[in-house]
Amino acid sequence: MDIKSVDLNLLPVLDALLRHRSVTLAARELDMSQSAVSTALGRLRDTLGDQLFVRTGRGMLPTPRASQLAEPVNTILDKLRDEVLSASGFVAADSERTFTLGLSDVGSYVLWPRIVSAVAQQAPSVRLRMRVVTQPLIASALESAEIDVALGAYPDLPDTLYQRRLFERKYVAMVRIGHPLAGKRLSVQAFARCPQAVVRLASGIQDRIDETLAQQGLTRERVLEMPSYLMLPPLLDAGDHLAVIPGQLADAFARHGQFKLLKLPFDLPASVIRMHWHKRFHEDAGNVWLRGVISSNFA
Incomplete structure (x- = not known):
């Protein structure tokens, strides 16, 4: 038949x-x-x-x-x-669904623990996975459901993605407590002369620093480039390098290590942390719930 x-x-x-x-x-x-x-x-x-x-x-x-x-x-x-035919199809308290979040290395250190805790309180059987993603891969990963949401400062993502602003992050300088500049007011000249560990990411903040110094006829004299902020603490702890990093991450490092935070001697634009998701999943009940949990904790 x-x-x-x-x-x-x-x-x-x-x-x-x-x-x-x-x-x-x-x-x-x-x-x-x-x-x-x-x-x-x-x-x-x-x-x-x-x-x-x-x-x-x-x-x-x-x-x-x-x-x-x-x-x-x-x-x-x-x-x-x-x-x-169910209007929702997703009950957080009963669900065993797996969600994958795309985060930057900063997000993995600052945001991830709070998200894990918040999800566990509402949905103890929901499973979470984390992927560290770079900006060029975000749109395709969201479209193919390799990740459910992406969190971070990612400018110029395509129109196929929805977004929600969560919070701003400002930048500070960080050195070890015994550093010659620790506890002092940082001048532009002292900043430029100090050996620096630089992490260049999609936010473009390091390029902005170079442009700001160039306007005053200065350049950073000794620069050590690194691929991730998470590599900075042991380097800073072992020598006299300075690093410009997001304030929330600097606060976390300072709580777990012997570091001093310094106000930068120039203004930098704050980076905006946003949550991104694909329009395919805009009305998916589970995705809507996850976005609500994240928004309630960070927006």
Whole structure:
């Protein structure tokens, strides 16, 4: 039998008849006339090639074929109601869904622990995964659902992505507590002369520093370039390098290490941390819930 020839609207009728064994009661539950239920039963008999129900002195009794269909028909209708027609389909407290978050190295250090804690409070069985992603990979990763949301300062992402502003981060200079500049007011000249560990990322903040110094005829004299902010603490702790890093990350480093934070001697624009997701998943109930948890903690 070709499924295209089967009217699936007949399944609720069969289910109601199997439970009530009465055309009258089935019609009342389905809000149909008795004649319409009887017509539907006739079509079911033709489709399945079986009488399905036989009238007896004890009412309508199912045939063996009809009895065999009771459980699968009920299962099909339950899945249709719960997984296809449900308005949400996602209950955080009961869900075992896995979400993958795309974060920068800063986000993995500053944001990730708070997100894990917040999700665990509302959805103890939800599983979280983290990927450190670079800006060129974000759009395709969100579109393909390799990641569910991306968090960070990522300028110039495509219009296929939705976004929400979470917070701003300002930059500070960080040195070890015993550094010659620790506890002093940092001048532009002293900043330029100090050996520096530089992390160049998509935010472009290091290029902005170079431009600011160039306007005053200065350049950073000794620069050590590194790929990640997370590599900075042991380097700064071991010598006299200075690093310009996001304030929230500097605060976290200072709590766990012997570092001093210094106000920069020039103004830098704050980076805006945003949450990004693909329009494919804008109305996905689980994605909506996850975005709500993140927004409530950081927006």
